Amino acid sequence: DAKTTQPTSMDCAEGRAANLPCNHSTISGNEYVYWYRQIHSQGPQYIIHGLKNNETNEMASLIITEDRKSSTLILPHATLRDTAVYYCITERNAGNMLTFGGGTRLMVKP
Amino acid sequence: DAGITQSPRHKVTETGTPVTLRCHQTENHRYMYWYRQDPGHGLRLIHYSYGVKDTDKGEVSDGYSVSRSKTEDFLLTLESATSSQTSVYFCAISESRGLNEKLFFGSGTQLSVL
Numbered sequence: 001d002a003k004t005t006q007p008t009s010m011d012c013a014e015g016r017a018a019n020l021p022c023n024h025s026t027i028s029g030n031e032y033v034y035w036y037r038q039i040h041s042q043g044p045q046y047i048i049h050g051l052k053n054n055e056t057n058e059m060a061s062l063i064i065t066e067d068r069k070s071s072t073l074i075l076p077h078a079t080l081r082d083t084a085v086y087y088c089i090t091e092r093n094a095g096n097m098l099t100f101g102g103g104t105r106l107m108v109k110p
Numbered sequence: 111d112a113g114i115t116q117s118p119r120h121k122v123t124e125t126g127t128p129v130t131l132r133c134h135q136t137e138n139h140r141y142m143y144w145y146r147q148d149p150g151h152g153l154r155l156i157h158y159s160y161g162v163k164d165t166d167k168g169e170v171s172d173g174y175s176v177s178r179s180k181t182e183d184f185l186l187t188l189e190s191a192t193s194s195q196t197s198v199y200f201c202a203i204s205e206s207r208g209l210n211e212k213l214f215f216g217s218g219t220q221l222s223v224l
Binding site: 032036041042043044045046049097098100101102103 | 200216
């Protein structure tokens with residue numbers, strides 16, 4: 001079973017905040033939550049990651065619940081260029097590699 | 111953007127021919143990876159390298175080999191291409207591995223095997 005659950009798709013109005021949820025109820029105590037995105041025809045792009053505390057960088061903010069069972073990626077002012085598939089990742093395979101699941105397809109609309 | 115260059119960007123080849131894809135990095139990162147991406151399967155790891163001449167298999171390594179003779183270059187070879195290897199191939203690099211790593215990806219190579 002997948003270790004993270006994300007909505008298949010979401011829409012957001014340009015200029016508004018995009019809030020992308022992710023459930024990871026079976027996360028282990030030392031597992032980080034990573035967010036990547038993939039714009040059409042490009043390679044995945046690292047956005048942000050965190051363990052327990054909320055994190056912010058120039059691209060986004062990551063809010064992790066106190067019990068660490070879910071998190072939200074926030075794009076504060078979404079633009080059309082933020083249209084992409086967003087991956088929330090906690091799982092690693094047998095070789096300790098991050099495992100990319102299906103992600104959320106975010107469509108930013110004018 | 112991380113200095114990762116994949117070549118070629120697009121390639122069409124015939125079944126049974128050998129194909130080599132190249133990944134070149136200018137970041138001096140120790141770890142390099144080859145992934146393939148197919149509809150319905152997401153990103154799957156083919157092979158990775160943890161140093162010059164040090165490589166290991168990923169989850170879908172059958173039919174692929176790799177080589178890393180220099181820190182900056184990681185080559186993926188399909189010895190005898192098959193139609194099932196039609197895919198988009200991504201190279202990635204990371205400075206470290208483990209729970210706090212960050213992956214940086216190249217722009218991809220679209221490979222079509224006819």
